[in-house]
Amino acid sequence: MxxxxxxxxxxxxxxxxxxxxxxxxxxxxxxxxxxxxxxxxxxxxxxxxxxxxxxxxxxxxxxxxxxxxxxxxxxxxxxxxxxxxxxxxxxxxxxxxxxxxxxxxxxxxxxxxxxxxxxxxxxxxxxxxxxxxxxxxxxxxxxxxxxxxxxxxxxxxxxxxxxxxxxxxxxxxxxxxxxxxxxxxxxxxxxxxxQTRRTRTPLPHLRAGLLLASTLPCWSLAQNALWGVSGRMGLTQAHLTEATVGAVFAVALGAGLLGVIGAGTLGPRLGHALPIGAGTALIAACITLSASATDLTTFATGEIAWNTLYPIVLSYVIGLAASLDPRGRWAVLVGSASSLGTAAGPLTGSLLAAEAGFPTMGLVLAAGLLLIAVPMTLVALGTGKRSLPVVEIQVEAPVYDKATAA
The missing domain is CATH 1.20.1250.20 (MFS general substrate transporter like domains)
Known part of the structure; x- marks a missing residue:
């Protein structure tokens, strides 16, 4: 094409x-x-x-x-x-x-x-x-x-x-x-x-694919709930200037790119269960740290660490989805499900922060991530004997739901 x-x-x-x-x-x-x-x-x-x-x-x-x-x-x-x-x-x-x-x-x-x-x-x-x-x-x-x-x-x-x-x-x-x-x-x-017309075949590994597709929206929502309110956290809770918060985000975005490159370098050496399970647990810790930050050091550490880990784990998740179907249908469905969670993130983060405050929001998001990590890791363990690709994805962030001072 x-x-x-x-x-x-x-x-x-x-x-x-x-x-x-x-x-x-x-x-x-x-x-x-x-x-x-x-x-x-x-x-x-x-x-x-x-x-x-x-x-x-x-x-x-x-x-x-x-x-x-x-x-x-x-x-x-x-x-x-x-x-x-x-x-x-x-x-x-x-x-x-x-x-x-x-x-x-x-x-x-x-x-x-x-x-x-x-x-x-x-x-x-x-x-x-x-x-x-x-x-x-x-x-x-x-x-x-x-x-x-x-x-x-x-x-x-x-x-x-x-x-x-x-x-x-x-x-x-x-x-x-x-x-x-x-x-x-x-x-x-x-x-x-x-385009060549392809014979319709049923989706393979239906249970594992549905489990992954149903958990990833929640996983993405938690990431972008944090990202969507990160600017306000830096300004109102960590008492930073807009210029300082912007500088933190600029560094964090660079760290996210290093995360993408790192995931491609590691490839399948660690399998998929360890990066997804342990990586999600570390992300939960980063969210808790960032959401409770009251100074520059804590805020910057949480945001930069999270921006580094997020694309690494996401690349392994998409790679896991790709391994479930050689035609890539599960990868498309899982990616689409992730987009829905991404879209709901900013509103969810704003609601939680308004009702409970940033630290409680961080604890809620972290607890949700730890719960979601269990079925995602089980899917990875169940498919561990197959050759699992690591996909270099476009970060969002990404989405990251990543980006600036309020």
């Missing part, structure tokens, strides 16, 4: 444009809270609406990229992102901001879908032959992560110096989408070959 050696950089740019919104979630939610007549919970709900809209684009369009055409669909997504986020940034009306953020979120999800589809179609990994940096899926993903991490870090460091208001993070996302637009000229208009 794609010509790897000629369109890798457009895919990297699309990747960065699509993933910038979830990476900037903390600062976006925090700025909505401080710059508009919204409560913290309402601002979290806007963040959840943005992410849910982005996830819905993936559900709706993942199988339609070839038919619609990568160039056309990418331009539609970028146009929606520019229009939606741009209007939300410029408007002082709460209703207009909500509608704009939702439209922009769908545009971000559309761009991400085109990028992910193109990256998956790039071809064999480097061990199959000598390939340029931009022509290998894993390397292209890493370049995309580098790009979005660097861009988000720059925004986190810059936004605190641009004055108050809700629009700066949203404007940064809109301007990024606008800057990427010219690169879509190098995307194909149509798929060069029709």
């Amino acid at each position: 794609f010509a790897p050696r000629t369109i890798a950089w457009p895919l990297v740019a699309l990747f960065a444009a699509g993933y910038l919104a979830p990476y900037l979630l903390p600062t976006t939610v925090g700025r909505l809270d401080s710059g508009l007549p919204l409560t913290a919970t309402q601002a979290g709900a806007v963040g959840s609406a943005l992410l849910l809209s982005s996830a819905s684009a993936g559900f709706l369009l993942a199988s339609k990229v070839d038919r619609i055409g990568a160039r056309r669909l990418a331009r539609i997504g970028l146009a929606l992102a520019v229009a939606g986020y741009g209007c939300a940034a410029l408007s002082g009306s709460v209703a207009a901001v909500v509608i704009g953020a939702t439209i922009g979120g769908f545009g971000s999800g559309t761009a991400t879908t085109v990028a992910a589809t193109g990256i998956a179609a790039l071809g064999v990994p480097p061990r199959e032959g000598v390939r340029a940096w931009g022509s290998d899926p894993h390397r292209t993903t890493t370049l995309g992560l580098l790009g979005v991490s660097a861009l988000a870090g720059a925004v986190y460091l810059t936004v605190p110096h641009l004055g108050p208001g809700h629009g700066q993070p949203l404007a940064a996302i809109a301007l990024t989408a606008l800057a990427v637009w010219p690169l879509t000229n190098r995307l194909p208009l149509h798929s060069p070959t029709p």
